[in-house]
Amino acid sequence: MGEKILMKGNEALAEGAVLAGCRFFSGYPITPQNEVPEYMSWRLPEAGGTFIQAESEVSAINMIYGAAATGIRTMTSSSSPGISLKQEGISYCAGADLPIFFANVVRGGPGLGNIAASQGDYNQSVKGGGHGDYHTIVLAPNSVDEMGNFPKKCYELAEKYRMPSMILADGILGQMMEPVEFKFQPVDPKSLKKPEWSLGSAEGRKKRIVRSYDLREGELEKLNWIRAKKFKEIEDKEVLFEEKNINDAQLVLVAYGTSSRIAAAAMKMARDKGMKVGLFRPITLWPFPKKQLAKMAQRVKNFLVVEMSQGQFVDDVRLAINGTAEIDLYARPSGIPNGEEVFAVVDKLYQSIKPAIAAKKAEKSKPAKKAKAPKKAKPTKKLKPVKKFQPVKKKTTKIKTAKKSTKKGGRR
Amino acid sequence: MYQGIRISGFGGQGVISAGILLAQAGLLENKNVSWFPAYGAEMRGGTANCSVVIASEEVSSPVVSRPDTVIVMNEPSLAKFEPLVKPGGLLIINSSLVNSKPKRTDIKVAYVPCNKIAEEIGTTKIANMVALGAYAGLTGALSVDTIAKALGKVFKRAKPEMLELNVKALKKGAETKI
Amino acid sequence: MELVNKKPSSLVDIKMHYCPGCGHGIVHRLIAEVMDELGIRERTVGVAPVGCAVFSDDYFNCDMIQGPHGRGPAIATGIKRSQPGCIVFSYQGDGDLASIGMAETVHSAARSENISIIFINNAIYGMTGGQMAPTTLIGQPATTCPKGRDPKVNGYPIKVCELLSQLDGARFLERTSVSTAQGVIKTKKAIKKAFQNQIEGKGFSLVEILSMCPTNWGVTPLQGLKFVDEKMMPLYPLGVFRSPEQEGGQK
Structure with a gap:
């Protein structure tokens, strides 16, 4: 030690x-x-x-x-x-x-x-x-x-x-x-208690079956x-996860294992350029940190999933976020991405969401437009009932995200 | 501080162990380090290469795609790795075995006759140490003394005479000037 | 009244599910008697197979584990190597041992794992409904070769003892039958030998027991006994194929 x-x-x-x-x-x-x-x-x-x-x-x-x-x-x-x-x-x-x-x-x-x-x-x-x-x-x-x-x-x-x-x-x-x-x-294995179901040495007890x-x-x-x-x-x-630069993040990268390190490199490059990019890394993939992601999606509206597969991990992220935020995918199925290429995706995505972020900021800073604010916030509010009563609508949004992702992400 | 290094050469030229040595030396200097080999089929017979990162911050990707320094120990490695060097980066060429010249003008190039120097010291087996010495001398990223210390950690079963030759090669390599 | 015979304490006192004329019950009892006689019940772990004998984990009154089809020898290896003090036996049928689990059988023998395997050869799949086994005789009908096993289509039966006798690690190999009273006595002896070998650390022991499956053979229990003697024995001769005493010796 x-x-x-x-x-x-x-x-x-x-x-x-x-x-x-x-x-x-x-x-x-x-x-x-x-x-x-x-x-x-x-x-x-x-x-x-x-x-x-x-x-x-x-x-x-x-x-x-x-x-x-x-x-x-x-x-x-x-x-x-x-x-x-x-x-x-x-x-x-x-x-x-x-x-x-x-x-x-x-x-x-x-x-x-x-x-x-x-x-x-x-x-x-x-x-x-x-x-x-x-x-x-x-x-x-x-x-x-x-x-x-x-x-x-x-x-x-x-x-x-x-x-x-x-x-x-x-x-x-x-x-x-x-x-x-x-x-x-x-x-020391000897210090571990023998479980009550373990086989062997049955002296003085009933037989056990595994x-x-x-x-x-x-x-x-x-x-x-x-x-x-x-x-x-x-x-x-038992959920385990790691967060980096989440507090002020406008875009959160979601990745696990090796791709989380590559995503971290991209995040660092983005931060160096002043972009508010964070990283969320599930450590337990099952149990999946659903609640944590869902909670984050109440504030963060853009996620980018990075994975070295066609888009498997992204499904769990989608299930967790449940349509409450945009999810993009950068996939390298059995390919190893590098920080620069992931950063390029981050950069492009960040530029595309920038106007939205700026608009939001502007709203917040103008107290006179307070009346308007709830209107803008409406979609978020609406989403709650949508969850239960309009599953069809939700699905279409999801497919949209998926299509977009394929264009942006997949190399092949 | 961040140093991404790629070392490449024929299998048997000690490029893999040179990489481990760098990583170990970086660890001795309390840096964050990683080492990653090109493994498997590539490893058998053909060229071998590895990535090393020595950094004061957390190492993100262990696969160095844009190295600050590339050490090429044989001809095929030059063609493969020259394009990857970061602009302004360093390319160390084992001029004993590499005849071609790099095409790029935006990088620093050091020609080190590693095999020749190693042979003069006693054995071409330590050509990789000459290259590492050159790396230490030119970049100052690590001290030759630390690499020498790392030798004992990495090659636990090496004979003292052999270690001594390695250190000699490191020191000789460190005298390299561009 | 004097009690002259009783159920061995190594068998749980419950009703078995086996069909009339089936050999499993006989072999179960023999194994239990051997456990009793050697006084090893409390340190024995049995591995139950997939197939008719899957429920043997309920019948034997020792610790039992039931595993995937054919993997008995691997499971037994895991138990024996981690608990060398235990006596470990694997109880397997012909589909289990000689078809899906052939690799485990051969390699546990090659490693000479110090385990005992009790192998029931009844030339048919029982539990799944009478399909062709690796030991099904030429011409013998089965639900997957209704016209009888045709070597051109289905290949030839596998003689397990003969096959394993080529391996240096297979220390004790004997083929017996439970179709006659005499055969039952010999079978018990062979089982006892297999367990004793393990106690003495002699390595891999396997007893191949020719047994009856009247239900899937489509015969009466009595005809079943005859089938073993007349049809199976000519192809699967009884005897000791290897023993630790005659190191390397083959009958």
């Missing part, structure tokens, strides 16, 4: 998991996450744990299923295609209410795609992943430091709510080196309602 070490993101991720008490890892090689199993192959035995190179991702996740069922902290990691293979097992863990932790160091897709960084697995991560009605807690680091410190958070959340948790990274975060400071005391099925009439629905309640609680309590 305390010292800053220069580490690769993948290695920080592995070390962070070990320091957080992970004693079992199984995985399969795939670029760009290979440093994780490589690191674990020597680090875990050193820490008294187990490393297994499995014959496939499918087998790897099922080893995790078995090991996690004995109540220990486990980990598996992979990159996009490998995560797809693991989804059946992840769904079983969700169905058996097992706390597991895994990481996806996302690469380009679909298919074999490429090995460069991408954010194309957003929907897969936040909308479930495998089959069935469940969620995974998704943390999106944007630095090597967070790669090293988030595993502990993932374990704690997974165990608190008995469900899978994951880190959604990408090739850049996995491959880059940055200083990391592990900001917690190493967790399973993901319930064929009894109506029982599965009951179970799923219990989970739904749990998910609601998580959405209320």
Whole structure:
């Protein structure tokens, strides 16, 4: 603790998991996450744990299923295609209410795609992943430091709510080196209480069963309602996000992971030129910071989403803001934007909203026009009833935004 | 202070480790740093390159698309990276292996016979250190002493004699003048 | 009155759902008797498969985990490696072990995981309704090969013990049957051996048990016994294929 070490993101991720008490890892090689199993192959035995190179991702996740069922902290990691293979097992863990932790160091897709960084697995991560009605807690680091410190958070959340948790990274975060400071005391696995559902050593107690099925009439629905309640609680309590330069912002960039850093670069360039641009970064992608964005949209009327996918993340932003502000998209599906190009988009957008901002300002500064003000504000007021009674109108606005975005954003 | 650096060359010329060394040295000087390699298929056999950022403020993107300094260790790297250098930036060319001349006139160019100098010191393996020395000397972004200190941190298993040669190469490189 | 026989304490005292003439119940009981005799019930974790034996997690009176189709050996690996003190067995059918889970089977054997696998070979998919299994005999009808298994279309049956006997990591491989009283006794011995090997840390053990599925074979329970003896055994000969004692030896 305390010292800053220069580490690769993948290695920080592995070390962070070990320091957080992970004693079992199984995985399969795939670029760009290979440093994780490589690191674990020597680090875990050193820490008294187990490393297994499995014959496939499918087998790897099922080893995790078995090991996690004995109540220990486990980990598996992979990159996009490998995560797809693991989804059946992840769904079983969700169905058996097992706390597991895994990481996806996302690469380009679909298919074999490429090995460069991408954010194309957003929907897969936040909308479930495998089959069935469940969620995974998704943390999106944007630095090597967070790669090293988030595993502990993932374990704690997974165990608190008995469900899978994951880190959604990408090739850049996995491959880059940055200083990391592990900001917690190493967790001694022996200090962790064995959960009341864990398997093995049944002396003096009744047998336990870990399973993901319930064929009894109506029982599965009951179970799923219990989970739904749990998910609601998580959405209320466990949201994490970061804000930069929000207070006076007229335009807010919304991005996560690597693209949030690139967006930050663009924001800085804009600020240097006197533009009031801020940045909102969800850290938990599920639970998504819906309320925070909705609240912000009461004041900020322009948002620009930056993502390294076709427009997956933007959907959640749209759902959160719910038609109360303009949302533009700058998308690079499996491409890596740079600060300058994002700034160019910011600049253009900012110039287009400037007249509106100026008009608003002018209104505010003229007390005589007070009477007019409520008229102007009317649309905002109107929106509330519109929400319920005119969904059709709302939809058209949304489509408009989407069309506009494609023109402005997409390269291809 | 912000320094975005790209280092490029053949695999085996030590461009990846030179980058790590810069980042480590920056960390020793309490700067914010990042290092990012071109990884994977590109890495096998062909040219290797990496991005390094050393900054007093937070590092935003670790991928340096408009570098303040580019170090090219081989011929193909010149064509690829010359266009990226920021106007007014610095291009360090390993003139032992790069025969072409850059076309741009809006950047500073330093010709450093890295391989030749390295060979004179003892081994061409340390040509990358000559280039780093030149970088330190010309930009003043980092001191040669700090890079020398970083050597011990990055190459934990290196023999002391080898480290000494590296330091010599750094110092010799730092004498570079434009 | 003197009690001469009772339900093993390693079985939960509930009614099983298996069909008349099915072999699962017999094998369940044998495993439970072995657990009782070895005194390992409280430290045993069983892996229930997907298929008819999915409910075995209710029947065995030890800790149980039910996993995805074919992944039993991987789950067992995870449990055994993280809790080496536990005795771990995976109970699998032919579709589970030799079709969808072949990779897990082969690789857990190659790694010589110190686990015991009880493999029920009844040459058919049970739970899903009589579809062709990897072990379905040539000419044997199934709901996905109604005219009988045709090698030109469906390929040939897989002989699991013979296949695994090529692997150095597979320490104990035996094929038995539960179609006769004698076969039941031999099967129990083989199961016991598989568990004992694990207790002694000898590595991967698998017992392939030829078993009856009269329902999906479309025969009576009695004819089912005959089917095993007359149709299955010629293709799947009984015996020990590998044992730790005859290191590397193949029958």
